[in-house]
Amino acid sequence: MSDYQKYIDLLSKTYDEAVDFLLQKYGSAKDDYFREKSYHRFMNGEIKSITKGKHSRTNEGLYCHHIDENKELKISNPIFVKRNKIPFKYQSKDRLVYCNLIEHAVLHVLIAKETSFEFGWPGYEAYIKPDIEEWYLDKKLPNPVWEKNCYNKSFLNSQDAFYILVNMQRKLGENYYDSLEHYYVEIKRREEEQRKVINKIRNRKAKERIERMQKAKALHKKSPRNSIVWHLYEIKYCDPYEFLPSENFAEFDLRMKPHLKDDLLEELMLFIDNFEGKNN
Numbered sequence: 001m002s003d004y005q006k007y008i009d010l011l012s013k014t015y016d017e018a019v020d021f022l023l024q025k026y027g028s029a030k031d032d033y034f035r036e037k038s039y040h041r042f043m044n045g046e047i048k049s050i051t052k053g054k055h056s057r058t059n060e061g062l063y064c065h066h067i068d069e070n071k072e073l074k075i076s077n078p079i080f081v082k083r084n085k086i087p088f089k090y091q092s093k094d095r096l097v098y099c100n101l102i103e104h105a106v107l108h109v110l111i112a113k114e115t116s117f118e119f120g121w122p123g124y125e126a127y128i129k130p131d132i133e134e135w136y137l138d139k140k141l142p143n144p145v146w147e148k149n150c151y152n153k154s155f156l157n158s159q160d161a162f163y164i165l166v167n168m169q170r171k172l173g174e175n176y177y178d179s180l181e182h183y184y185v186e187i188k189r190r191e192e193e194q195r196k197v198i199n200k201i202r203n204r205k206a207k208e209r210i211e212r213m214q215k216a217k218a219l220h221k222k223s224p225r226n227s228i229v230w231h232l233y234e235i236k237y238c239d240p241y242e243f244l245p246s247e248n249f250a251e252f253d254l255r256m257k258p259h260l261k262d263d264l265l266e267e268l269m270l271f272i273d274n275f276e277g278k279n280n
Helices: 003-011 015-026 036-043 078-083 101-114 121-137 145-153 158-171 180-216 225-237 249-256 261-278
Strands: 063-066 096-099
Touching: 003 101, 003 158, 015 096, 015 101, 036 078, 063 101, 096 101, 101 121, 101 145, 101 158, 121 158, 121 180, 158 180, 180 225, 180 261, 225 249, 225 261
Parallel strands: none
Antiparallel strands: 063 096
């Protein structure tokens, strides 16, 4: 039986049946997801993070899935653990199951189907399905070693990966692309639209930068230091082609504290002169 058919068979099971099948296939976990003592200390506010148990099998290309993800969201996330007061029993080794990427997707689809999308869906839609599309449809190999292991463990050719996604979407009562070719056309169209939006934003930011330069020319030695520092930050250190600056203004302002106001003004004016000289 091909891997593709095995995944289709897994998709035809109930969630409990799929979990039992994977427990038989990969065996049980040998350790809890989190250390119990650390878990309770974290819940009591004594420590800020939780120590993990030795449960990982990513060296084999396997994910560790919480069986009770059909009852709680993000069981492995400390923020959700504390906010939702998730009991430790959900972290115990007998409540863990291993799976490869495609099997992980199937588990989340079955959870979403059986809980009317209350659970399972967010993880599938936001994380697992995009990985399948990126790795096997777009053919973009992941960089981290552990992800490469997972990529190899569940490898499918593009056509089989596409049909798996079609069947999972169908299981959820959702549509997918008409064909693999249609998928590629749509991805190309979206990328082109995204490029247009990015260029539009960059052009707007570049125009705003030039307008700030014109206003900055009116600054002088008696101008407020904060105004000089702000213009220097906005004009020189905020690249219009970068959507997220390397540091925010408060961080930049703190870094500029040791410098004299006159030196900062000189740096600003020199940058403006050089910029205008290159663009004239």
